[in-house]
Every structure is written in structure tokens, then in C-alpha cells.
Amino acid sequence: MTRTLPKLTMWRLIVAAIFAAGVYATYARFFHGFAASTNLTDPQPWGLWVGLGTLCGVGLSAGGFAIAAAVYLLGFERYRPVLRAAVLVSFLGYMTVIAGMMYELGLPWRIWHPIVMWNRHSVLFEVSWCVMLYSTVLALEFSPALVEKIPIAALRQWYLKWHHEILIGLVMAGVVLSSLHQSFLGGLYLLTKGKLHPLWYSPYLTTLFYLSAIPAGLAVTIMALYLSIRSLNVKLDPGILSEISRVIGPMLALYGVFRIVDLSKNNALPLLFQWHEEAASFWLEFALLVIAPLILLSRQSVRNNPQSLYWTCAVIAGGFMTNRLNVSITGLQASSGIYYIPKWTEFACTLATLTAAALAFRYAVIYLDILPKNPPQPRWMVQGAVAEA
Amino acid sequence: METGRAILVDITKCIGCRSCEQACKEIHGFPKDTEAQLSPTALTVIEERGDKYVRKMCMHCQDPACASACLVGALKKTSTGPVTYDGSKCIGCRYCLVACPFSVPRYEWSKLVPYVKKCDMCAARQAKGAPPACVEACPTGASIVGDRAELLEEAQRRILAGGYVKHIYGSEEAGGTSVFFISDVPFEKLGFAAAPTQPLPTLTASALGDVPTVVLVGGSLLSGLYWITQRRAEVATAESSDGRVNGKERRQS
Numbered sequence: 001m002t003r004t005l006p007k008l009t010m011w012r013l014i015v016a017a018i019f020a021a022g023v024y025a026t027y028a029r030f031f032h033g034f035a036a037s038t039n040l041t042d043p044q045p046w047g048l049w050v051g052l053g054t055l056c057g058v059g060l061s062a063g064g065f066a067i068a069a070a071v072y073l074l075g076f077e078r079y080r081p082v083l084r085a086a087v088l089v090s091f092l093g094y095m096t097v098i099a100g101m102m103y104e105l106g107l108p109w110r111i112w113h114p115i116v117m118w119n120r121h122s123v124l125f126e127v128s129w130c131v132m133l134y135s136t137v138l139a140l141e142f143s144p145a146l147v148e149k150i151p152i153a154a155l156r157q158w159y160l161k162w163h164h165e166i167l168i169g170l171v172m173a174g175v176v177l178s179s180l181h182q183s184f185l186g187g188l189y190l191l192t193k194g195k196l197h198p199l200w201y202s203p204y205l206t207t208l209f210y211l212s213a214i215p216a217g218l219a220v221t222i223m224a225l226y227l228s229i230r231s232l233n234v235k236l237d238p239g240i241l242s243e244i245s246r247v248i249g250p251m252l253a254l255y256g257v258f259r260i261v262d263l264s265k266n267n268a269l270p271l272l273f274q275w276h277e278e279a280a281s282f283w284l285e286f287a288l289l290v291i292a293p294l295i296l297l298s299r300q301s302v303r304n305n306p307q308s309l310y311w312t313c314a315v316i317a318g319g320f321m322t323n324r325l326n327v328s329i330t331g332l333q334a335s336s337g338i339y340y341i342p343k344w345t346e347f348a349c350t351l352a353t354l355t356a357a358a359l360a361f362r363y364a365v366i367y368l369d370i371l372p373k374n375p376p377q378p379r380w381m382v383q384g385a386v387a388e389a
Numbered sequence: 390m391e392t393g394r395a396i397l398v399d400i401t402k403c404i405g406c407r408s409c410e411q412a413c414k415e416i417h418g419f420p421k422d423t424e425a426q427l428s429p430t431a432l433t434v435i436e437e438r439g440d441k442y443v444r445k446m447c448m449h450c451q452d453p454a455c456a457s458a459c460l461v462g463a464l465k466k467t468s469t470g471p472v473t474y475d476g477s478k479c480i481g482c483r484y485c486l487v488a489c490p491f492s493v494p495r496y497e498w499s500k501l502v503p504y505v506k507k508c509d510m511c512a513a514r515q516a517k518g519a520p521p522a523c524v525e526a527c528p529t530g531a532s533i534v535g536d537r538a539e540l541l542e543e544a545q546r547r548i549l550a551g552g553y554v555k556h557i558y559g560s561e562e563a564g565g566t567s568v569f570f571i572s573d574v575p576f577e578k579l580g581f582a583a584a585p586t587q588p589l590p591t592l593t594a595s596a597l598g599d600v601p602t603v604v605l606v607g608g609s610l611l612s613g614l615y616w617i618t619q620r621r622a623e624v625a626t627a628e629s630s631d632g633r634v635n636g637k638e639r640r641q642s
């Protein structure tokens with residue numbers, strides 16, 4: 001106990017520093033505008049807040065719908081213990097996306113406009129509706145965790161009964177909405193033909209975004225679960241992590257094959273072997289998102305060791321972020337003719353919202369019934385957990 | 390489809406006097422200093438390319454990428470030619486800047502309440518029968534305004550008469566625009582964007598067209614999966630309860 005105290009203090013200091021920077025950056029954004037708080041310009045109108053905040057925020061939150069579909073629609077009961085945690089990770093992810101939107105939009109107080117002003121030819125219109133609806137679905141899916149803490153039994157029972165009746169509908173709506181907007185985030189860039197570098201422009205950007213989001217979302221779910229086991233005293237069989245990781249490999253392989261076939265169909269393969277920044281960025285992305293995880297996940301020693309698995313998932317998430325930033329920033333650099341590096345205040349805003357989400361997850365796991373706290377454990381697992389700590 | 394007003398810019402006739410820039414700034418009430426590039430206070434500029442002067446402005450595409458991108462429909466192609474912007478709808482997402490194949494729209498980055506700024510071909514003036522301010526100010530007739538189809542014919546006539554590159558920039562670019570350029574120097578040497586020749590919104594139309602299919606097919610597929618899962622669970626429960634009954638009987642006997 002005394003041993004962990006200084007560690008906690010250090011983390012609290014870091015969190016405090018992140019929030020202090022976030023508060024200053026928020027002030028800069030809302031009282032001095034984009035020019036003072038970002039390095040965005042007309043040739044690079046979307047930067048870190050879209051590339052990292054929106055594209056990665058939504059993509060890495062894809063775990064919730066995948067796990068919910070696995071449990072409720074495919075009957076994979078073995079995933080049920082982690083269902084709430086997966087839904088919570090996704091819900092908080094979408095909350096960071098919406099919070100990020102308030103920074104990103106030039107006129108954020110008009111964020112409701114798409115509800116009444118429709119343009120059904122706009123991919124962004126579809127994305128905004130799907131994100132609105134899916135955030136509602138996630139909130140409803142997660143709501144029992146809060147409602148069951150209400151001390152009025154009648155209200156609790158009434159809500160949970162009502163919730164049970166709509167649950168399957170919610171899960172199905174969640175799958176359809178997620179499939180639509182995960183792919184349409186890629187669809188946003190279909191209009192950039194001629195501007196986006198051929199290593200990333202593809203008529204199948206929608207499919208590519210969809211195929212990469214599910215494994216990356218599952219990887220983030222594994223990371224959240226591992227950290228919960230490690231530092232939030234959650235008693236969860238780590239075997240479930242390797243169970244989830246088993247589906248990530250084939251999904252990444254499918255994505256990798258699709259990506260390469262797509263590049264060859266667009267006659268972009270020769271570009272991979274020329275020495276320029278775009279090719280280097282591609283290889284970094286592909287190595288982190290496909291090659292390294294496939295090698296690591298093929299090894300049983302990695303899949304069955306929670307810590308190795310955690311780092312493998314971190315590599316996948318890193319590769320995923322590299323891909324989204326390549327599409328939204330690197331791939332547009334040549335045509336825009338400028339070199340965009342985000343201002344520190346852009347990082348600070350995004351980091352502060354992510355930290356807030358991480359803290360919300362932490363306190364939810366501590367105070368709500370998100371993850372099982374005392375399940376029976378095989379003895380080797382206890383030893384493993386001791387060795388970890 | 391070929392109706393509406395358009396502008397034809399004849400690069401061979403432009404002398405770089407910047408009267409168009411000034412006239413544009415004048416009617417918008419912008420500061421009068423000359424700017425090197427398009428900006429929120431310079432909706433048209435003259436760029437020097439060697440000994441040629443190239444005018445930059447919104448191309449007023451026939452099927453504009455910006456208008457298809459705008460999620461609230463603030464940008465619209467009007468039947469009279471101009472692509473207009475309704476600032477009261479705009480939420481400031483800046484997808485129009487990303488989408489524009491000519492990189493024309495500008496954003497008021499330094500304002501606390503920022504809007505998109507771009508040429509609207511003086512739509513309000515034209516509605517009253519007056520020409521766009523820039524065209525009216527042009528002393529050499531390098532920029533002229535007219536019916537889109539007639540201007541295309543005029544451009545063709547000039548090219549056939551000789552002395553021009555055999556291409557009307559804007560006749561095919563982005564599926565056709567309402568601003569045309571003709572030149573005696575190849576366009577790529579003047580820094581013109583090699584925009585795709587199809588209307589860019591067609592690139593997203595097919596993806597958006599898949600939405601009903603995804604909802605219907607996805608919905609029925611998921612319902613089917615759920616039904617199978619339920620059925621399997623029912624069978625499993627039935628079988629295991631049978632087993633339990635048998636077990637009890639065995640224990641009882």
C-alpha cells in the first residue's frame with residue numbers, strides 16, 4: 001500500500017498537468033480563436049482534431065458494437081463478462097469525439113444544425129446523424145449500470161424490464177449505425193480525388209476504414225481490460241483477453257490483403273518502393289497495423305501473456321492512428337504544398353479530453369458494476385497476476 | 390443544364406492591372422491592399438506566372454464538391470450559375486475547404502466567429518441585371534460574363550481562330566464549371582490544378598446510395614443471426630433440462 005502511494009502521486013501530477021494545459025488551450029481556442037490555438041490554414045483545414053480526435057476517436061471506439069454483437073447476436077456468452085466495459089469504452093470514446101467537435105467546429109453552438117438542416121448528398125451529414133444516433137444507443141446500452149444503483153426498487157425494475165425489451169433492437173441498430181459511419185469516415189475522403197496521395201486514395205476507402213476499425217477497436221478494448229485488471233483490482237480471467245485477441249489476427253490479415261490488392265488495382269504499388277515521405281509513412285503504418293501484430297499474435301506466448309498482449313494491442317492502436325493521420329494529414333501534404341505540424345495547444349485539448357475519458361472509465365469501474373470483482377480464478381492465473389504486479 | 394451565367398477569362402488579354410481585385414474588394418468593403426493569394430478579404434487575385442497573369446477565383450462548378458460536402462446545405466449551386474454560401478446555416482466544419490478540387494474557399498481563421506469566404510459571382514448584383522463587379526471593372530475585356538453555352542461557343546471561336554492552346558479550362562474540369570479560362574500557354578505551366586474530369590459528387594453518391602441496402606440487408610442478416618442464436622440456446626436449454634430430469638429420476642430410483 002505504502003509502496004503504491006508515490007506512484008499514484010506521480011500519476012495525479014501528470015493528470016493535473018494535462019488538465020492545466022487543457023484549460024489554457026481551451027481558453028486560447030475559445031477566447032482567441034483558431035489562429036491563436038492551432039496551426040490550421042486554408043490548405044490544411046483539418047488537422048489533429050479531425051485526424052486524431054474524430055477519425056481515431058470513432059475508429060478506436062468500435063469495440064463496443066463488435067462485443068455487443070458477439071454476445072447478443074452471435075451468442076458468444078464467454079464475452080459477456082467484458083460486455084459492459086467494452087460498451088463503456090466505446091461510449092466514452094464517442095463522448096470525447098463530441099467534446100472534440102466543440103473545439104473543432106468554427107461555430108460549435110450550431111452543432112445541432114444538421115438535425116434540422118439536411119443535405120443527404122453529404123457524407124458528413126450521414127456521419128453526423130450516425131454518430132448522434134449511435135451515441136444515444138451506447139448511452140442506452142450502458143444505462144442499466146447507472147440505473148441499478150437507483151435506490152427505488154420499483155423504478156429500477158420498471159426501467160430494467162423496459163430496457164430488456166428493447167435491448168436486442170438497440171444492439172442491432174448499433175451494428176448497422178456503426179458499420180455505416182465507420183465506413184463513411186473513410187467516405188469523407190472520396191471527394192479528395194486528385195488531392196489525396198494515391199497511397200491512401202481509393203474508391204474503397206469506406207471498406208478500408210470499416211475493416212481496420214473493428215480489430216483496432218477490439219485492441220483498445222483489450223488494453224482497457226488489461227489496465228483494469230492491473231490497476232483497478234478487477235478480478236477477470238485474463239484468458240478472455242487472449243480469447244478476444246484470437247479474432248483480431250484474422251481481421252488484420254483480411255484488412256492487410258484488401259489494402260495491398262486495392263493498392264495494386266490503383267496501380268500504386270510501385271510508389272511503395274520509391275524514397276519519399278509518403279512511402280515511409282505508409283510502411284510505418286503498415287508495419288504497425290498489419291505486419292508486426294500478425295507476427296506477434298501468431299505466437300501463443302504473446303496471446304497468452306496479458307502484458308505482451310497489451311503491448312501488441314498498443315502497437316495495433318498506434319498503427320491505426322498512423323493510418324488515420326496519414327489519410328487526413330500526410331496524404332494531403334503534397335497537394336496542399338504546406339507542412340502542417342499541430343500546435344501544442346491542439347495536442348493539449350485532445351489529450352485533456354482523452355484523459356477525462358480515462359478518468360471517467362476508472363471511476364466507473366471502481367464505483368459501478370462494470371467488471372466482475374470476485375470471480376473464481378484458476379491458481380495459475382493468480383500466480384500470473386502476482387508476477388505481473 | 391448549360392443554362393446560367395458564366396465568366397470567361399482570356400489570359401492573353403489580361404494586363405495584370407488588378408482592377409478586378411480592387412473592384413471585388415470595393416463592393417465587399419474589404420481593405421484595399423493587394424494580396425498575393427486568395428484570402429477571406431481577397432476573393433479574387435491576379436497571380437503572376439512568368440509574363441502571364443492568372444486570375445484566381447471560385448470556379449462555380451456545375452456540380453460542386455463543396456455543395457455536396459456541406460452537411461447543412463449552406464453551399465448551393467443556383468440555377469442562374471453562381472455557387473452561393475449561406476453563412477446562417479454554416480457550422481464551421483470546413484469540409485468544403487477539404488472537398489474543393491481547386492482549393493478556393495477560405496476560412497476566417499483569426500476571427501472568433503469565423504465563416505467561409507469565397508466568390509459568389511456577385512449573385513445579388515447579377516439578379517438585378519448588373520454584371521459581376523470584377524467583369525465590369527476589367528478594362529481590356531479579359532474577363533467577360535454571359536450565358537454559359539454562349540461563352541463556351543465564344544471560347545471555341547477564339548481558339549479556332551488560332552493563337553490559343555486547344556483547351557477550355559473549365560469545360561471538363563470537375564465535370565464542368567461556370568468559369569472558363571483560355572490561354573496561349575499550356576495550363577499546367579500556369580499552375581492550374583489538374584482536376585479530375587468527372588463531377589466529384591458522383592464519387593460519394595454510390596457510397597451514399599448503399600445506405601438503404603446496408604440498413605435493410607444488415608438488419609435482416611442480424612435478425613437472422615439472432616434467431617439462430619436464440620434457437621440454439623433454446624435447444625441447448627431443452628436438452629440440458631432433459632438431462633437434469635433424467636438425472637433426478639436416476640437419483641430417485
